[in-house]
Amino acid sequence: MPALLEIRGLSAGLQGRRSITQVVSSVDLDVQRGEILGVVGESGCGKSTLATAIMRLLVPPQVLQSGSMTLRLKDGNTYELLELPETDLRQLRWRHLSYIPQGSMNSLNPVLRIERQMTDTLIQHGLSREEALKRSIAALEMVNLEPRLLDSYPHELSGGMRQRVIIAAAVSMRPALIVADELTTALDVVTQRQLLQELAGIRDELGATILIITHDMGVVAQIADRVAVMYAGKIAELGTVNDIFESPLHPYSQGLIGAIPRAGGHRVEGLPGEAPSPWNYPAGCRFHTRCPHVIDRCRAQTPALLPQGDGRWAACHLYEPEVLSNA
Amino acid sequence: MRDLLVVENLQQVFGGRTRTYAVDGVSFRIPEEPAIVSLVGESGSGKSTIARIILGLLQPTAGRVLYEGTDIFTRDRKWNRKFRGEVQAVFQDPYSVYNPVYKAERVLKLVIRKFGLAKSKAEAQALMEEALRAVDLRPEEVLGRHPHQLSGGQRQRLMLARVYLMRPRLIIADEPVSMIDAGMRASFLNILLDFQERHGISTLFITHDLSTAMYLGGQIIVLYQGRIMERGQTRGVMKDPQHPYAQLLISSIPTPDPRKRWEEDLSAGPLAEVGPGISSGRDRCLFAERCPAVMDRCWGARPLLQAANSNAMSEADRDVACYLYQ
Numbered sequence: 001m002p003a004l005l006e007i008r009g010l011s012a013g014l015q016g017r018r019s020i021t022q023v024v025s026s027v028d029l030d031v032q033r034g035e036i037l038g039v040v041g042e043s044g045c046g047k048s049t050l051a052t053a054i055m056r057l058l059v060p061p062q063v064l065q066s067g068s069m070t071l072r073l074k075d076g077n078t079y080e081l082l083e084l085p086e087t088d089l090r091q092l093r094w095r096h097l098s099y100i101p102q103g104s105m106n107s108l109n110p111v112l113r114i115e116r117q118m119t120d121t122l123i124q125h126g127l128s129r130e131e132a133l134k135r136s137i138a139a140l141e142m143v144n145l146e147p148r149l150l151d152s153y154p155h156e157l158s159g160g161m162r163q164r165v166i167i168a169a170a171v172s173m174r175p176a177l178i179v180a181d182e183l184t185t186a187l188d189v190v191t192q193r194q195l196l197q198e199l200a201g202i203r204d205e206l207g208a209t210i211l212i213i214t215h216d217m218g219v220v221a222q223i224a225d226r227v228a229v230m231y232a233g234k235i236a237e238l239g240t241v242n243d244i245f246e247s248p249l250h251p252y253s254q255g256l257i258g259a260i261p262r263a264g265g266h267r268v269e270g271l272p273g274e275a276p277s278p279w280n281y282p283a284g285c286r287f288h289t290r291c292p293h294v295i296d297r298c299r300a301q302t303p304a305l306l307p308q309g310d311g312r313w314a315a316c317h318l319y320e321p322e323v324l325s326n327a
Numbered sequence: 328m329r330d331l332l333v334v335e336n337l338q339q340v341f342g343g344r345t346r347t348y349a350v351d352g353v354s355f356r357i358p359e360e361p362a363i364v365s366l367v368g369e370s371g372s373g374k375s376t377i378a379r380i381i382l383g384l385l386q387p388t389a390g391r392v393l394y395e396g397t398d399i400f401t402r403d404r405k406w407n408r409k410f411r412g413e414v415q416a417v418f419q420d421p422y423s424v425y426n427p428v429y430k431a432e433r434v435l436k437l438v439i440r441k442f443g444l445a446k447s448k449a450e451a452q453a454l455m456e457e458a459l460r461a462v463d464l465r466p467e468e469v470l471g472r473h474p475h476q477l478s479g480g481q482r483q484r485l486m487l488a489r490v491y492l493m494r495p496r497l498i499i500a501d502e503p504v505s506m507i508d509a510g511m512r513a514s515f516l517n518i519l520l521d522f523q524e525r526h527g528i529s530t531l532f533i534t535h536d537l538s539t540a541m542y543l544g545g546q547i548i549v550l551y552q553g554r555i556m557e558r559g560q561t562r563g564v565m566k567d568p569q570h571p572y573a574q575l576l577i578s579s580i581p582t583p584d585p586r587k588r589w590e591e592d593l594s595a596g597p598l599a600e601v602g603p604g605i606s607s608g609r610d611r612c613l614f615a616e617r618c619p620a621v622m623d624r625c626w627g628a629r630p631l632l633q634a635a636n637s638n639a640m641s642e643a644d645r646d647v648a649c650y651l652y653q
């Protein structure tokens with residue numbers, strides 16, 4: 001089956017006075033229908049920039065530089081997201097694509113009751129008041145909130161409940177794709193677990209596809225089907241969650257998995273050094289300044305994201321056929 | 328044997344029309360010998376309030392904090408100075424500590440000057456470099472830079488370098504790693520372990536991230552709505568929690584292993600219904616409305632924190648506030 005969303009060569013950057021600093025560089029990614037795809041990487045590696053670029057919600061100084069994105073809906077309609085005019089895009093976003101930005105839990109309007117915040121957009125898009133209310137209540141139920149909550153103001157709700165309201169609003173139109181950026185980062189583990197399990201339930205119920213963006217490897221291990229590991233604006237590795245955690249190929253994925261504190265009292269070593277910011281991405285493989293396996297060509301040549309069999313992809317010279325055959 | 332720090336029946340009630348019992352009868356101790364004690368609990372459970380009281384920044388509604396046997400609110404100026412030197416705070420976002428106008432190393436220079444740690448410029452420079460290396464920072468990547476040119480992880484470790492210079496006996500670290508990544512987190516925690524093992528510095532480590540508490544080892548205190556639910560050795564509590572809340576908490580840790588996923592789905596159960604303002608009285612177990620094992624007596628009076636009386640558990644050092652064990 002063709003992917004729900006096919007991303008090719010997507011690059012986005014920051015417009016400076018003279019030039020554009022690239023933040024996300026030629027990302028190729030197929031988001032499969034019905035999957036939960038986790039995007040992980042250290043803070044500042046470009047996860048949120050990628051998410052906003054996918055939604056075409058970049059705001060200056062962020063700019064889209066190049067690439068293509070093809071969305072194939074179940075109803076047979078296909079859209080080239082980067083070619084759509086803003087009006088069509090707005091309609092599409094509202095109807096089929098849903099975005100939960102980082103920190104959105106705190107974005108509810110403090111002076112409006114939850115009901116207004118949930119139904120207003122629906123009514124603006126042409127639903128009747130009753131229909132909007134019906135959809136809002138159904139959505140609240142998906143996240144285990146009672147309809148009476150519609151009468152509350154945001155400050156009367158706990159952080160977990162506010163985040164649930166945000167999720168409910170995001171799924172009220174039963175979207176095909178939900179992009180959730182650091183959805184549970186500020187929440188305690190019990191609430192986090194409930195929310196993630198609710199999200200997985202929504203995927204099953206709506207047949208939706210979920211892109212979950214996080215720097216928490218535990219979250220990804222618990223709910224993702226596949227994982228994309230990002231480093232310095234590029235995808236380093238892509239594979240099933242079991243493959244990534246059990247036999248990471250890319251030296252960066254290996255470092256990331258190895259740096260997770262675990263039970264048992266063994267000290268783990270963090271990755272040496274720091275991730276580069278977009279203003280000083282190294283030439284060649286961007287990980288070469290921290291990589292324990294660096295070889296000559298890493299400093300000069302950028303490794304391409306290549307298939308490694310069994311649906312796994314890695315961008316590292318060590319896994320290129322000619323290097324493998326010399327080894 | 329004397330304890331380094333004793334927290335005795337601490338209570339902090341924030342007023343207003345609706346009273347918030349941020350801390351409600353909390354007692355624990357940090358021993359004389361270097362130790363790491365983790366304070367864990369969900370948002371709003373009172374962790375930061377306890378930290379602020381221990382640091383002397385907030386006078387509690389009731390209860391006492393004893394440092395080496397002396398009440399920290401006695402306010403003897405000489406003693407206070409000693410206390411402020413020996414008990415140091417490390418907060419979540421150290422950015423606010425830095426003045427963006429000055430170079431980052433100023434936080435080290437000020438300490439060296441204030442405590443007269445160096446006799447000459449060269450000695451001060453050597454001392455700064457030693458402190459930076461002690462926290463895994465290369466002097467050349469920090470010296471001469473402004474705070475905003477450092478990453479969050481570097482700024483956080485620079486705070487530890489400052490702490491290193493002061494050689495405190497106790498660090499109060501409130502969510503120090505929640506803003507930094509997994510990769511950097513391990514090295515920060517390793518520094519705290521080094522401080523304990525090599526320099527005899529104890530840490531009260533406040534976090535809502537149980538996996539970091541587990542990594543640090545030592546003792547753990549599990550808070551819920553301002554009360555201690557369970558206390559014991561971290562490894563033991565993690566492996567075999569007794570209190571139903573501690574059990575829920577620990578089973579909810581997102582284990583970074585896709586083959587060990589959460590077993591039970593909480594999204595459909597009554598737990599998801601919990602919100603604020605469910606029941607008024609506090610003369611009961613505060614976990615009662617969420618507890619799968621709730622009994623009649625749980626609603627009648629507050630269960631006290633007591634040594635767990637359970638044959639399922641072998642270790643001695645464990646306190647639980649739950650009627651199942653009393």
Ligand SMILES: Nc1ncnc2c1ncn2[C@@H]1O[C@H](COP(=O)(O)OP(=O)(O)OP(=O)(O)O)[C@@H](O)[C@H]1O
Pocket residue numbers: 014023041042043044045046047048049050060061062102215277278
């Ligand atoms: N509007 C902006 N102005 C300036 N810099 C920006 C802007 N947006 C992104 N950046 C920079 O681009 C890089 C990538 O940022 P992005 O927010 O995409 O990272 P992230 O992976 O989501 O990080 P985090 O885990 O901290 O959320 C960072 O260096 C960030 O400082």
Ligand SMILES: Nc1ncnc2c1ncn2[C@@H]1O[C@H](COP(=O)(O)OP(=O)(O)OP(=O)(O)O)[C@@H](O)[C@H]1O
Pocket residue numbers: 341342347348349368369370371372373374375376377535
């Ligand atoms: N100055 C204050 N005035 C009124 N209420 C307060 C004040 N400080 C804290 N509180 C309340 O006390 C309770 C405990 O807060 P505290 O900050 O200690 O929790 P915490 O465990 O540190 O939470 P978090 O994990 O979110 O940092 C919360 O309900 C909080 O709203």
Ligand code: SF4
Pocket residue numbers: 250251252285286287288289291292293294295298303315316317318
């Ligand atoms: S391409 Fe080279 S530097 Fe990059 S990850 Fe592979 S081995 Fe390391």
Ligand code: SF4
Pocket residue numbers: 570571572612613614615616618619620621622625630648649650651
């Ligand atoms: S005291 Fe009762 S309600 Fe509270 S945790 Fe124990 S069994 Fe559950």
Ligand SMILES: [Mg+2]
Pocket residue numbers: 047048049102181182
């Ligand atoms: Mg982000």
Ligand SMILES: [Mg+2]
Pocket residue numbers: 374375376501
């Ligand atoms: Mg706090």
